[in-house]
Amino acid sequence: MEYKNPLGVDIDLETGVIPGAKKLVRRLSDLKGYFVDEKAYEELLKENPVVYEVYAIEQEEKDGDLNFATTVLYPGKVGREFFFTKGHYHSKADRAEIYYGIKGRGGMLLQTPEGKAEWIEMGPGTVVYVPPYWAHRTVNTGDEPFIFLAIYPADAGHDYGSIAEKGFSKLVVEENGEVRVVDSPKWKE
Ligand SMILES: O=C(CO)[C@@H](O)[C@H](O)[C@H](O)COP(=O)(O)O
Numbered sequence: 001m002e003y004k005n006p007l008g009v010d011i012d013l014e015t016g017v018i019p020g021a022k023k024l025v026r027r028l029s030d031l032k033g034y035f036v037d038e039k040a041y042e043e044l045l046k047e048n049p050v051v052y053e054v055y056a057i058e059q060e061e062k063d064g065d066l067n068f069a070t071t072v073l074y075p076g077k078v079g080r081e082f083f084f085t086k087g088h089y090h091s092k093a094d095r096a097e098i099y100y101g102i103k104g105r106g107g108m109l110l111q112t113p114e115g116k117a118e119w120i121e122m123g124p125g126t127v128v129y130v131p132p133y134w135a136h137r138t139v140n141t142g143d144e145p146f147i148f149l150a151i152y153p154a155d156a157g158h159d160y161g162s163i164a165e166k167g168f169s170k171l172v173v174e175e176n177g178e179v180r181v182v183d184s185p186k187w188k189e
């Protein structure tokens with residue numbers, strides 16, 4: 001039997017960086033078609049800001065193993081919609097996940113394949129359990145980076161397809177200085 005080596009790493013709780021992790025950067029141009037206000041999207045695309053970064057320590061896609069990753073989701077809006085991650089189902093749809101809030105404020109939109117949505121607010125110390133089969137997207141509703149840790153099965157994978165096409169049934173927007181979760185005009189059953 002070949003055993004893997006255990007690993008301990010210190011997450012930088014100010015920046016979200018995990019030493020030795022693989023870094024992924026998502027700019028606004030990577031989120032084409034995701035925001036409802038296309039005019040506001042095109043306008044902000046001139047700056048093409050970084051929307052989020054992911055620092056991941058991932059294993060081979062094998063049953064029983066675990067991956068973990070921090071996400072640094074920057075503050076900002078496209079029109080009235082707060083910056084968010086793409087959002088996905090897991091390719092192995094029955095794989096669950098745990099999120100843990102580290103810094104900043106935001107929340108998670110979750111959704112079943114039938115379009116039943118839930119919004120869970122997150123701050124430092126919040127644990128969110130993502131059950132099997134639920135799509136999940138995080139949203140920064142604050143004015144500083146929203147940083148969190150995700151722990152997920154190594155064979156979960158990411159299925160971005162249907163969210164990229166139809167989005168979530170709800171949008172998280174600013175209305176008169178308040179955070180509101182409203183129906184998405186893009187959502188069709
Ligand atoms: O849920 C997971 C892994 O299963 C997170 O690590 C996200 O991958 C990350 O927050 C970026 O979001 P996406 O671009 O992948 O939706």
Ligand SMILES: [Fe+2]
Pocket residue numbers: 088090097136152
């Ligand atoms: Fe996930």
